[in-house]
Amino acid sequence: MLMWIIILALLMIGLGLIIVELVFIPGTTVVGLLGLIFTITGVVISYSHFGNDIGFYVLMGTMMATLVALFYSFRTGAWSRFSLKSSNTSKVNEDILVDLHIGDEGVTLSTLRPIGKAEFHERVFEVKTLGNYIEQGQRVKITQMYSNQIVVEPIN
Structure with missing residues (x-):
């Protein structure tokens, strides 16, 4: 049971970091790489601890969850309330x-x-x-x- 909690925690943290990377911090940065490392670590642990069949199901589930989460994040605009919508147009000594x-x-x-x-x-x-x-x-x-x-x- 403890191993499942560790695997799920790694996968959720990894997925969260990947989404943060793609939505908030575009480009290849440390956040995206950390998310990828957490996700891969969770899948590798599931393969090594539970065998090939369970590991494969965890891998497919992780890939599907990632695709659904990314699709939901971009399609529904769930993150738009966090984005900057205004810009500073004033100038020095304007008046x-x-x-x-x-x-x-x-x-x-x-x-x-x-x-x-x-x-x-x-x-x-x-x-x-x-x-x-x-x-x-x-x-x-x-x-x-x-x-x-x-x-x-x-x-x-």
Whole structure:
């Protein structure tokens, strides 16, 4: 009885890992290989412990269960509730033209080498320089704005 529990556990874990591999993690990864190893181990144990006849029935049953489970998984969309359905379409500094203007002054919150963060009108923006290195805490002013990018230079 214990041997049947071990064989069934190996087969179920293997089948579960194979389905997870195919549905959630496409490609040949460790999860699919582990599922295959568990499944093969369960079949081999059934052959060695119960003989050829029972081993063959376990092999055929495992193959049928795998095909039915895969068919059910893909056909009914049982896994669709776990899949990502939305995407991020926002961009950095998407609304900069509303609040900022060329000549506005602010303070760098990080070192600009040449890209970093600066604060203008109590809001944080990603800014860049034209290759200059600007320390944190320095005053900067906006010299250019294009394609949602803010170009700054230090105020001396």
